[in-house]
Amino acid sequence: MKDLGHGANVDEMAKLYGKDPKEIIDFSSNINPKVLPNLEKYILRGLDECRNYPDINYTNLRKNISKYININSNFIIPGNGATEIIYLLMKSIKKRLAIINPTFSEYRRSAKLNNIDIIDLELDSNNNFKLDIDTVKNNIEKFDCLFICNPNNPSGNVQDLKELVCLLNENNKMLIIDETFMEFVENENEYSLVKYIESNKNIFIIKAVTKFFGMPGLRLGYGLTSNNNIMDKIYEHKEPWTINSFADMLSNFVFEDKDYIRNSKEYYIKERKYMLQELKNIRNIKAYDTDANFILIKVYKKTAYELKKDLFKHGNILVRDASNFIGLDDSFIRIAIKSHEDNKILIENIKNLLGD
Template identity: 30%
Template sequence: MQGIILAAGMGKRLKNITKNKTKCMVEVNGMSLIERMLKILDRKDLSRIIIVTGYQEETLKEYIASLTIHTPIIFVENPIYDKTNNIYSLSLTATFLEEEDTLLLESDLIFDETVIDLILCDPRENLALVDRFESWMDGTCMLLDENDCIVDMVAKKNLHFVNADQYYKTVNIYKFSRHFSKYTYVPFLKAYAMAMGNNEYYESVIRLIAMLDTKELQARRLNGQRWYEIDDIQDLDIAESLFTDNTEEQYKKITARYGGFWRYPKLVDYCYLVNPYFPTEHMLEEIRANSDRLIMQYPSGARVIRLLAGKLFGISDKKIIVGNGAAELIREMMQETNGKIGFVTPTFEEYINCCKQEQRVIMDTRKMDFSYSGQDIQDYFEQKHIQMLVLINPDNPSGNYIDSREIYELIHWCKKKKICLILDESFSDFSDEAESCIADSYLELYDEFYVIKSISKSYGVPGCRLGILAGKNSEKLDQIQRKLPIWNINSYAEFFLQIIEKYKEDYRLSLDRLRKSREIFRKELEKIPYMKVYPSQANYVMCELSDGVKSRKLASFLLENNILIKVLNEKLNNQKEMIRLAVRTDEENMHLIELLEKFGGEYIE
């Protein structure tokens, strides 16, 4: 068995990164693609490795010569790499193909060694390595039958994304027997190049062969092995987070992205906090049905958006404004005072980060085991001379909840003290009480009482970036509105507000399901010996780890099993090992419980 690597391309989409080197010399976490690939192949007892060069040929050859590779390497030059495609590069290796069984790879791949082991250990002689099509993938796809025979190969320009779940993407790693290459593939390759020219792709030849009744070439499906194709700077960035030296480093790189986790399709997100039971499939169908118009048309301006938001919460549009996520409104609201601001910590840090250090007056609930009441807040800030008080209820990350009676009393206390009160109730819909202060019965109590709410969390639509700010003081709301762009809300977010009224009952039912799931989840977590589970009225639970369990070690273990959790050590800074777990569906939660039990069995004596 020999290896053939196609490495003649220019890698134009990587722009300046490949200005003076080939694409396969690009590094992922300190190691180039070609070095990683050659080191893996060097352990597979290949007779030789043929590398087709072109762009920056001498640079690549010198670089490879500097590596410690024991397998003999033969270079084949494609002198017209800038005028041809990979069909020509592969045709230059025709003689080699006819001499031995071949493992064929493209040089812009990064993969785990198990990927190569999978195809080499398969007894079938002629295989195309494939994986389930995902949104990040680009290029030729296949349709397979139940016997792994290739039914069709679909060029990327002919892909129908409604059928995406039926497609398999070629990994661009193939295994050809000498007999297949000599009597089938090479003859077809030469004939196709002669008929269609050299600016084509060798996959086109595979497509022709796949249509033959002989069914000589079959597919080998991956089942979770990691690989990535590096075409542009985004691919490189994602590969950096996938292929790290250790899982702790991978955890840091993934969480530092602050979202965009659809790029990791197998990842189950227990870090970010959204309603797993809403929107319903029916609502998503309606959004999909209108997607063409929404993406091609401008959204309405602020007046219409405020009208829709007011209708949703049953208040006047004069009492509400809508932001591109709650974060946009938090920033504007926190700039309304230069005085001292009271915070109950630990909490959502966006508020604290929006004011100066000297403005912050902190009520630290770590000393109270993260449990506090409305009266505790009044007692603490009674003599602190604050001008503004920020309260998140339920709190994040503790899940501590102050009921509506205490909130009512806190509003009156702030009014008496002339303190501006900002209440963030982004998670309040998940509470058993489910009482919202975005109502005239609360807003009319005090001119300087404001409610901020992230629609993303309770309604399960973080991609829409919707947040609202409500209050009686319409003059201040108008003042903040004028600081925002006229089109700060996109068409998808507007459409969500437009149709949500039809799905209010579905939303209510989703909250009921979430509360039941939370209770089941908490009870199961409490059975785990090394966990202390804090009471929560939100869609997450905070846990303290004991028996020497380190939160980062646990997070790394779970990430190895495609689950992402929130490590709270730095946020809480209380010399304890703390994590936060979102509440997801019952099935997902039970899978997590099983992994937590497994971790306890493997890592705790």
């Protein structure tokens, strides 16, 4: 089976090194460690619906998302995770795509599978992965659509994209933004482009429910656009009933749990600060500032592969080797921000392996 180069390969690594998967602390997968209260009860309600087909139009699901993000439900297309939306979108856009790297590999993979010409534009690690608008301007005639992740995976930084929105709108180019990790950002409303959807038909936003709410196995995401042409093309390709009854049922509850949402945001604001302070005190690494629920680290004393192996062998810790991201080399790892107790274990192990 082909290795798609993602994190969360706990079982594979445990088998390779003869470890119990249940004893591994997985820092390779960027998931909220907080569990939604009453999750089991909500899932049981979904079980009651399993004998019926889900609503093929997902009317109730779109209504719940609409209320959560304050946008017209007609502009929402639900998917079996954000990844389904990415793949459907690549079947529906023009055939020249610019991708801002380093970033999530499925943008490129889905584009290549649909014979889309790809232009790679790179963020500069020496400039803390900040977007250079001049790079986009200088390449504006080479693409029809531009794909950017905000906050970016794997660098974690969120960016103000207002200037980019204006530039692409002036040139009638489509801007595709993956906001999968936007809910982890402290000032989310300041950076999210959801507020532009209704007035700007050149914007398409991809969102995920299950990252922030800590349920990646349920697979629930959605796309946002007021571009009827793109929406119609996506529905031409979309398979029916791709979202299961559990995810549909959970949408009645997860968006309403304001305490969970507030507590999660407050936790990440505090824990990001703690982890960055601790990591920046360790010699032989550079921890990049982040606005998301993960941190990109450059390692100076070992390769990413060596550090990943050592952390797994000696600490039962799995991190993400980030060397396969375009624009990064074999010195980069990415770590999730997990519970405070798990984060302390990771930091101690890195100190022991690289020197405090």
